[in-house]
Amino acid sequence: MDIISLFRVAASSLLLNKSRSFLTILGIVIGVAAVITLVVIGDGLKEYVSGQFEGLGSNVVTVLPVNLVDERGRPVGFSGGPPVGGKIFSARDVRNIKRLDPAITQAIPLSNKRLKAETSGQQRTLDVTGSTYEYMAVRSITMVSGRFYDEIDVGRSKKVAVLGPTTGERLFPNGNYLGKEVVISSVPFKVIGMTNRRGAGGSFGDLDDNIYVPITSLQKLVDSDGFDLIVVKVVNQEKILEVIDSIKKYLEKERKPDTFSVVDQRQLLGTFEAVIGTLTIGLSGIAAISLLVGGIGVMNMMLVTVTERTREIGLRKAVGATPRVILGQFLAESVLLSLTGGLIGILIGAGGSLIINRFFPARISGAAVLLAFGVSAGVGIIFGILPARRAAKMSPVEALRYE
Amino acid sequence: MKNELIRLEKVAKAYQLDGVRVEALKQTDLVIREGEYISIMGPSGSGKSTLMHILGLLDNPSGGKLIFGGREATNLSEGETARIRNKEIGFVFQQFNLLPKTEAWKNAGLPLIYSGVSRPERQRRAVELLLKLGLGERIDHTPSQLSGGQQQRVAIARALVNNPRVIFADEPTGNLDSKTGKEIMEIFDGLNQEGKTVILVTHEKEVARHAKRHLRILDGVVRE
Secondary structure, three states: OOHHHHHHHHHHHHHOOHHHHHHHHHHHHHHHHHHHHHHHHHHHHHHHHHHHHHOOOOOEEEEEOEEOEOOOOOEHHHHOOOOEEOOOEOHHHHHHHHOOOOOEEEEEEEEEEEEEEEOOOOEEEEEEEEEOOOHHHHOOOOEEEEOOOOHHHHHOOOOEEEEOHHHHHHHOOOOOOOOOEEEEOOEEEEEEEEEOOOOOEOEOOOOOOEEEEEHHHHHHHHOOOOEOEEEEEEOOHHHHHHHHHHHHHHHHHHOOOOOOEEEEHHHHHHHHHHHHHHHHHHHHHHHHHHHHHHHHHHHHHHHHHHHHOHHHHHHHHHOOOOHHHHHHHHHHHHHHHHHHHHHHHHHHHHHHHHHHOOOOOOOOOHHHHHHHHHHHHHHHHHHHHHHHHHHHHOOHHHHHHOO | OOOEEEEEEEEEEEEEEOOEEEEEEEEEEEEEEOOOEEEEEOOOOOOHHHHHHHHOOOOOOOEEEEEEOOEEOOOOOHHHHHHHHHHHEEEEOOOOOOOOOOOHHHHHOHHHHOOOOOHHHHHHHHHHHHHHOOOHHHOOOOHHHOOHHHHHHHHHHHHHOOOOOEEEEEOOOOOOOHHHHHHHHHHHHHHHHOOOEEEEEEOOHHHHOOOOEEEEEEOOEEEO
16 A cells, blocks of 8 residues: 555545544644744844845954953853953053054953933933044944044043934933933033944844943943943954954953953854754743644544544454554654645744744744644654554554454 | 365364363364355354364364364464455354454455555455455445445455455354345355355354255264
8 A cells, every 4th residue: 555545545544533633733733833822933033143244344353351252262251150251441552452453453442331310301210432533443433423433532631422223212212312412320411422233243232222422431420441342343253253363362361261252253152052053942841842742632532532433443354454554554644734834834834934924033944834834743643653553553453342 | 076275183272271181173174175055053052162263273283183274284383374364254143343443445455464565456456255245335434334234245355355265264253143144155156166165163054054964963972
């Protein structure tokens, strides 16, 4: 008996009990839809993050005073203890790093603080980024209006502020912000411009919900003379590893081991992708439990079917069905059940993803669909094998006698 | 003398029932030739069903030797006996044993599925037999739409569809009224006249009368 007629016979058996078959596959439908949706969200998030990283500017190396990755480049939080912090960087570190290698075109200090910003009527807590005027070039920032702070602003610690577009919209809902005042931690700053939209990245959160001020002004504001990190621009992609190496050597002399990290854009991206990947796998794992429950439902239904159809099995054997064919027939039924469930689940998951995509990045990948298809076929075989074996082993004489 | 179809040599069947050894069939020697019309009679529990199951390769004997169509068939695997049943043996049961909610022609063509016959050919052969058995207008009816006699005709068509060498009928009229039962028995008479080996298992004398050779069985012992 060939596989096509095996599935044809299985399909006609299942159609004799339409509502029961439908209820049985419901568990598979829900499980597959849940897995698909979560994988799709994870994939979308990954793509979104990597897209944002590319927008941050290329050939950039970031020097952090914490140990973010282990020696194999894996994020520390996932392979060992929490990141180990060292002391923040000084102006001397910035000068020394800039002189380390001719491939380094820029080395600029950067500090990020979460501070309260107020305008008349509006108040928000947001990221205030302090740096030198070169920051604009290093991060490829462009302006919507006004100007970025310049060398003089930094040199004289001027109280000037450049708004990210999200911050601008929120603090100045009427759109009239140039020359206006924003009070950061009780100190008034004058708004001199607004940047173009850049998207999320860098640290968790919206990169456009940000105020840029001269680093010297920020240092006064928080009463500190250090920097949270140093951003190094490298002349080209080929030199990046060489630059990372020389900065590491310098810091090893200056600081305790494992209290800093020197990473390029790709490593940072890798860290984020690893986090998202772990989350996706974890969540899909939870969703997969519902798939397991669905599989048990299929097995239960198949066991009931085999008992109910004992006489039919006996008759089929009497007219020439071998145990193998009976096994194949009942396996075909359970595979058909769970595959149908899987297909409906994929459609629901894909439809759901389209809706989610309006609020949240989601990307339907062929791999996710293929995975769900394979998993539901697997569920059919695994949970169908026990009932099918029971049917195949029945003695024809006893099965025919069964009342 | 016609060719031997089935030969039993010292065949016996015993099984355990609640720890007690039951001898359903005591050592039996028997030869069935092609074209015979045989009745197996006996009261219920006498072992007549056991004998039919062994002759029809539905059950393995626990001792002795069974030769079917010139071939030793005593200790074949279930798969091998299934293939022999499919091609060479037809069964008709008291309860018809048709698949519910399934059209008459599909029921009649069922054995052909297991011999790998294509669907159009299955339909052609099943319909041909159903027409011959007088079910021309009912080939698309499901068992619940058919009378008992009609259902048994479908079951006979199913037994015949692969052109087997022998037909076993286990109380074929047990669920039918006497008039319908007579009609069904006339079908078996006709089949035997065409040369088919027919073996009836029954406890009714009226039915057994149709056969030409009579086996009686009592407490597992077979007598002519």
